[in-house]
Amino acid sequence: MQVDALDRVIKNAIDVMESSKYQIFEICESVRSERQALNSELQQVMEETTNTINKVDRFEMEYRRARVRLTEVSRDFKRFKEDDIRAAYELATQMQTQLAMLREKELHLKARRDDLQKRIKNVDKQLERAESVVSQVNVVLEYLDGDLDQVTRLLESAKNRQLIGLKIILAQEEERKRIAREIHDGLAQTLANVVLRTEIVERMLNRDTISSAKEELVDLKIQVRSGIEEVRKIIFNLRPMALDDLGLVPALRKFIQDYEEKTKIRTKIELAGKEARLPSGMEVAIFRVVQEAFSNVLKHSQASHVTLELTYQQQMVKVTVKDNGIGFVVEQIDKKIDKGSHYGLMGMRERVELLEGRMEVESDVGAGAKVSMLIPIKLESKEG
Known part of the structure; x- marks a missing residue:
């Protein structure tokens, strides 16, 4: 599995969705602005339509009165003069023309009003769809953001498994x-x-x-x-029989005794707390860590004396290896560990972390070194 490629795909997908969300948001804002403008225009058209209808009603009444007046003056030539008849006729004609114009304007305004109302409905549907898309994108992003840490942990776990697998092979x-x-x-x-x-x-x-x-x-x-x-x-180094038969402490005693005979470095083991058998895998891991620590002392410290302290607590085991060697600058070693170039301490730290413990290194030039490891004991995993 190409973990890095998958990681990039997920991050790119989130970036694209974030960008799309803002683009859709801008569309929503544009649609809202258009809807507001249409509402304002509709309000104006409706007000103008109302005024026009009122004018039409008023002009219809005046037009009817003008027709009645024209009829009156047209029937009684003796009483009204020709100028009166012409004036009544012109008024009726003028009223008829204005009334026709107002009715035409009324029809146009009503058509405009209906068109605006349809457009507003369409805009409302567009806005509703856009807001729904934004909501769905937010849900997906929240889900991805919420699970991204888990996805990242899975990806990192896959990377770590691959690295650990390679380190195990090495x-x-x-x-x-x-x-x-x-x-x-x-x-x-x-x-x-x-x-x-x-x-x-x-x-x-x-x-x-x-x-x-x-x-x-x-x-x-x-x-x-x-x-x-x-x-x-050789058999003891491969798998100390005393570790399976007698436990961790006897196996460590035998190991440091052989170590002292072989290297001529004086050794000492100190025990504290109530000694107890630990899960088999944990005893093997602690034994290997101590082996690696003593090997580091031999390779790098130029020490003449090394002490192993083993402290049993109710829920934790503390392992400390101290030497009187030349020491070192801890920060420099930490950088080497981070770069993966100090395999001894790196292997020790990885073993301890696999046991969900932590390791601390204390040293200074000319002052020896002290490596402390705190390893929790899980009660549910302890062998009866």
């Missing part, structure tokens, strides 16, 4: 190289020497030099015993 390869070196430098050399010595003994026996052959057999027996001891040490 650790396995390093362990294989170490075992190969130990077998090559120890057991293989011993066995090769045994073969050579047996050939010497064979020649001596052929020459009837029994006493010399016996001496060679004694030396050969010593070398075979030494080879057996080497094999036992």
